[in-house]
Amino acid sequence: MAQALNIAIIVVALLALYYLLKGAPKAKPVALQHPAGGSYTPVPEGEPVRHWSDGGRFNLEVVGESRYRDAVRALAGEHGEGKADARHRALLLPDDDNPYEDKAVAVFLSGEMVGYLAPKDALAFRALLKREELDGKLTSCDAAVRGGGTWEGKLLAYSVWLDLDPA
Numbered sequence: 001m002a003q004a005l006n007i008a009i010i011v012v013a014l015l016a017l018y019y020l021l022k023g024a025p026k027a028k029p030v031a032l033q034h035p036a037g038g039s040y041t042p043v044p045e046g047e048p049v050r051h052w053s054d055g056g057r058f059n060l061e062v063v064g065e066s067r068y069r070d071a072v073r074a075l076a077g078e079h080g081e082g083k084a085d086a087r088h089r090a091l092l093l094p095d096d097d098n099p100y101e102d103k104a105v106a107v108f109l110s111g112e113m114v115g116y117l118a119p120k121d122a123l124a125f126r127a128l129l130k131r132e133e134l135d136g137k138l139t140s141c142d143a144a145v146r147g148g149g150t151w152e153g154k155l156l157a158y159s160v161w162l163d164l165d166p167a
Helices: 002-022 065-076 119-131
Strands: 083-095 104-109 112-116 139-148 158-162
Touching (some): 065 083, 065 158, 083 119, 083 158, 104 119, 104 158
Antiparallel strands (some): 083 139, 104 112, 139 158
16 A cells, blocks of 8 residues: 555656646637737827927827838838838827727827827826817827838838827
């Protein structure tokens, strides 16, 4: 009986060692709940109630534009091997239905979603909207699609910059 108990302990120890060295079974990746590139917000309709300007500084970068890279690339226009600096009017819309960020502000250029304001910028922008009594309203500003070009034989990414200072 003692010998059977020793054998059982050895088997359990070997199995534990096996799982420690091999690792636990790998979980299957979870399918994303959102599209690979597309908007959670419908394209805004109507005219903006206000056009913002920061004097042509274009210091506020849109985030998440990598999800919309095809649209951003098309908006950059033809610029050859040089860098793009395509100007557009941006539409800014608070996105209260965003499943990932409850204070999100969506950014659209030429009817295409191109990303969001960074969370801290979105909070500042929403505070600005509230001060100006424009909560939830569609507003606009000028935008620049920059980047592209090549460096060491590689195509550089594009980014979207807004002429907006939410502070």
